[in-house]
Amino acid sequence: MLENIAYFILGRHPNNTCFSYNWHAIRHVRRFLKERVPNSPEKLNIADIGGGAAPYYELFRSVAGQYTVVDLELSDLPPSRKSAITQLIGSAEDIPIESNSVELVICNQVLEHVNVPAKVLSEIFRILRPGGLFLGSVPHVSPIHLEPFDFWRFTELGVDKVLKESGFSNVYVEGSGGVFSTAAFIMAMDLFLSKRIEGLPQRFHHVMSVLLSPFVGIVNLTALLADKLVGNRLRTPANLCWSAQKPDVGNK
Incomplete structure (x- = not known):
């Protein structure tokens, strides 16, 4: 009952209300992705890496031919998504999808949780077709979460560097607002998550x-x-979003 009340007030991810601790970060991710839905006359093969219950699927429904979620375990999908989404169990560092087989990869809030981010980017580059689009996001500033698997934080310069080193071109990285929004985000998130105790998972x-x-x-x-x-002084965003492409060898 209380959980339902919380969802009513805070909204359900990614449609969070301003009463939610992660409103500033997630509204940025949602807006960024929505603005970059490809205007494609053909249906696309889309891979959502670490996508869980595919919270951003609705943004891409209109262009999705095959929508595949890869994660470490299967998630309960809402009834409206069950027939439209294929779920695969696998690691972001060893994606169980054929090379050069998808036109769009989405990877939100994942790189901070993997052992070797460069390996994940290499795998995403592999499965994308030439000219394919890569959209993602990652925290710049955030309390520790989902322990014990919270390993990294990134800067805008760092994201740009690792994407280009992985072979991507047309890289664009965008921060999520100013220092006041970031302060509000980290304060609320720290309050709403349980105290960090070694060996115990986080609770909300x-x-x-x-x-x-x-x-x-x-x-x-x-x-x-x-x-x-x-x-916005562009120095302390809570979150970073990016778009990048796998070079189209035919246009070289």
Whole structure:
């Protein structure tokens, strides 16, 4: 019952409300992806690496021919997605998809959790067809989460570097706002996740999320306004999104 109340107030990922701790980061991811849905007359083979229950599928439904989610375990999909999505069990560092077989790869909030990010990017490059599009996101600033598998943080310069070193071209990296939005995000997230205790997984405090939701909403909206008034200095985004392409050998 309490969990349902929390979902009603906070929204369901990725349609979070301003009362949610990760509103600033996820609204950026959702907007970034929505703006880059390919305008394709043909249906695309899409791979969502580490996609879980495919929360961003609805954004790509109109262009998706085959939509495949690869993750370490199967997730319960909403009824509306079950017939449209193929789920494969596999690692992002060893993706069980044929080379040069997909036109679009999505990889959101995954690279910070893998052992070797460069290996994941190499695998994504392998499965993309020449000219294929790669969309993704990763935290720049974030509390530790999903322990014990939270290993890395990235800068805009770092994302650009590893993507280009992996062979991608037309790389574009975008941060998620200013320092006030980032401060609001990390404060709320730190409050809503359980205290970090070695050997115990994180838990989400549904009671606290409901009780503090008015406060979080005020802080989030105030931070958004403060960023607009002061200006985004582009130094401390909470989140980074990118687009990149596998070079089309036919155009070289």
